Amino acid sequence: MAHDEVSGIDSAASDSSAVETSHRTSAGTAVIGSDVENPGEPPHRARVTDLDPAKAKHADRTVYTLFYLSIAGSIFALAAYMAFPIEDGDPVALRLNTLFIGLGSALALFGIGLAAVHWGKALMVDKEGIDVRHPVRGTDETRARAVEIFDQADKESGFGRRTLIRNSLIGAIIAFPLPGLVLFRGLGPQDQDPVELLSHTMWKKGSRLTLDPSGIPVRASDITIGSVFHIIPEGLNEREDLLEQKAKAAVLLMRLDPADLNISPEREGWSYDGIVAYSKICTHVGCPVALYEQQTHHLLCPCHQSTFDVVNEAKVIFGPAKRPLPQLPIEVDSEGYLVAQSDFHEPVGPSFWERS
């Protein structure tokens, strides 16, 4: 089979991979092939272009016409570049610019492609050739010589004999990339502790709840039953690290009928007259839980469909998330604005190893 000696020029008809009816492979597996003989290559069938000069002439014309069409396509694309300016910001102009440069280029490309393939299939000599395969492994002599070279190199260098040199070399090779690896510590800032950062948000006692993104503070009296507001802490928009802070501090504010809310004893006083505030950052992998179903009081994360029940302190009722959305304790200040009582009592957002 494949390991048999290749006998020079291979006659296709006489040789077959399946001549033997049963063949034992190295692992003792019996292989049954058919002993039907390989009939050899079928006789070559001439194409119409081989037989009919008119057809050949026609194919010839098709090929060069396509090449000319390609040139026309290129010119068309060039003209389109000039004919369809987009600088005035008109969306229609942009569409036409994209479309006609694209169409011209596509015609240029298709012209070349179709012409070349048609040329190859209809006009070029279509007689198939045969290459002989050899086993991929080197010949025995080559392999013997390779082994010999390695032996000689070993002898001449003393790589195997001088074990101290060899082992110290291996040690040095292992050690030298370590400083390089350590350099990558610099990817993160040296003076920050991620666990500390992940554990706190911008919210603190007295922070006003303001609208996202305008930053206008909200009064408790603005919040009607059934409404929902996207909330950020006051002062967020002035922060240099706006996005980092927002990724932790974003809050959803909802007002429900106070009778609907099931509040556990330790969270008495975290809400105000049915107004509750929950972290908007999903406890699964951190997408914003932006979809509120007013009828059922469910919050749905659009990324992986974790569903949180606002009535029951945002507990997970469906989806991959495990933990409820953290609640922001809120109250009303002397001017009637909603303010935070404190930061969240637990880290917001996705779980992390050091969280518990």
Next chain:
Amino acid sequence: MTSTIERTEAAESPATPKKGGGITGAAANYLDERTSISAVVKEFGRKIFPDHWSFMLGEVALYSFVVIILSGTFLTFFFQASMVETHYEGAFVPLKGVEMSAAMDSALHISFDVRGGLLVRQIHHWAALLFIASIGLHMLRVFFTGAFRKPRELNWMIGFVLFVLAMAEGFTGYSLPDDLLSGNGLRIIDGLIKGMPVIGTWTSFLLFGGEFPGTAIVGRLYTLHILLLPAILVAFLALHLVFVVVHKHTQFAGPGRTEKNVIGYPILPVYAAKAGGFFFLVFGVIALMASFFTINPIWNYGPYDPSPVSAGTQPDWYIGFADGALRLIPPGLEFVWLNHTWSFNIIIPVIALVLLLLFVAIYPFVESWVTGDKREHHILDRPRNAPTRTAIGAAGVTFYAALWAAASSDLMATHFQLSIEGVIHVVQAWAVLGPFIAYFITKRVCIGLMKKDREIVLHGYESGRIVRLPGGEYIEVHEQLDDYERWKLVDYESFEPIMLRPNSNGKITPVMRLRSAMSNWFFEDRIAPASRAELDAAHGHGHAPAVGTGSPARGELEDQTGGNTHH
């Protein structure tokens, strides 16, 4: 007739172009005297490549990669990989004055202020999608035809690395414009990394240069996207192609084709014309798609902000299977243990994905261990002739499809008015049971097709011609195949399972037992190819090929099929 090209190490002789070759000859001579390029032409100019439509899938991947490099290079001249805040002042009115990163700003600039810029951006994106799609199909072709068998196992692994690199390139590129959708993708990656035990928090911190999202990630992904990943990709691609040359391309069984030859067209001129032309066709299709179909309209999404998100967010389709795995995990799998948080709702999907990919990567070694087949294979299997492998592949595809479908669970629910819970539960069941069902059905279908092939080989195919014999009997005439067609149906091998025999120490080890059991499972249902004797018997039984009359008695046929089906 066919020309036989014999390749042996010939003594190197300097090329002597024909005198009077004009400027071409002079140039060739100049080049050869400095490069010995003629040896390359001599070696490869008439190299044979076999033809089959499925061999073009890898070509599509290669060509779309070339398009990606060309269009991507153009984009780098305009794109700014910076997250510095700026106010958009470009041509797209709805976003005027909006605060965004320089990355998003420059991506919009390419789309709205550079003539043809949007076209190139869309060419780049469409080509990238085509690249990954064609790699996937190419891998399926290689898998289902057994082209990964010796000596091509390592090239399968190289191709697998290319597949992973392509997905990584896709994801890093998708994230660069810093728009709302891609930012959400990064947010998910961040959450995924944070969920990893021990290293998660710090890995995320290092990757993003501090807290998410930070101001470093786009620049870092850009370096990966245009330097590191492409460099590795090109290196592996080159290696992949070198091995294609070293191994010579596989071919399907056919008349004249053996394990020791390759039959097809030479590179010069036919293959060069067809493959070269095909590059332009692939490029043309991409250009056409980019002209007509908008892809990734970042101006509709707006710049990244951690707070808003739109319903129906989905990753690019090739990441869908990973996103789907996250969605399919049953609820409640997160625990505090030993004072640390174990997010099994993230760990389990990640492990499942890694195992799936690992199984794909090492499958050639698994199969060769189970079958005990250490021979070289250059004739491809028809998928039906390797029923167990084909069934495993179908099971894998079904599992992947379930994960993939899960990534669109919310869209399916809204489009078909279903509950999201119902969709997830159905897809969960599909992910667990589907592979087994697909395995069983595929295996039976394969065996059925093999039986049909066997019947055609032995008794010809039904011609639809009904003949009334002098005695009044009606028969349908069966036409016999010609030798060439028949050969395509009989040129395959049937394996007998490995027998459990004591080794040289007289022992049967558990590993040997496992292997024997797996070999039995792999080969227990099989149909041996028709032998010469069976052919003669079938045809000598009143079915002379030339006459082609008479159908075999039903009982006889079943006897023969049954007799060759080992249980």
